[in-house]
Amino acid sequence: MSKRILIADDDDDALAGLANLLTGMGYEVALAGDGAQAVEVAVQFDPEVVILDLGMPLVDGLSAARQLRKMPNGHALMLVALTGWGQPQHREMTLAAGFDVHLVKPISADQLQFILSMLQP
Template identity: 80%
Template sequence: MTKRILIADDDDDALVGLSNLLNGMGHEIALAANGAQAVEVAQQFEPEVVILDLGMPLMDGLAAARALRNLPNGRALLIVALTGWGQPQHHEMTQLAGFDVHLVKPVSADQLGFILSMTQS
């Protein structure tokens, strides 16, 4: 099932790598370099899934997740943290910010496929 996925990460290599992986799985992809841009792009692209890095400039992933939840379709989004931050307090921070899933980099194609299969289309 094809999904509309927005990926936000300030690391170009991570952004391109994940984009290529998800594109290869047949998904429609939009990219953002930071949290503020992710919120802007989401309003135009209307994704079903948003994958956010946490440590980004201008607006971090936590603030971006809160802003995305406030969009008209924000409650329906599957918001995934994909980060190097894997300590228990980071999981708690993402949960409080409105993330549905917290994944620690690097993530496998199988893990992503499983997460994406949990959304309705």
């Protein structure tokens, strides 16, 4: 059974590129264009991993992460921030919002594979 990964990013090209990469690695992928949609999709899709951009309109990645952590299985999710924001205060913000990992764009396939290898089988 493949792992389910939800990706949320308001950049369509980034979303499509990451989705293609993950699908090619054998993951089942769902997509969202903003944080509010990510929370809605997560309820239906029940992902093991959620990769969130931080700077999205309407509901940003930090708010979405907080909402995801409040879901019944929210404690078990691996939350990954994938963002252009790489300053120390941004890392503190993601940690406080409940993210497990903070990655700065662009990310390589090797980096992504390594992070995802930390998932329990």
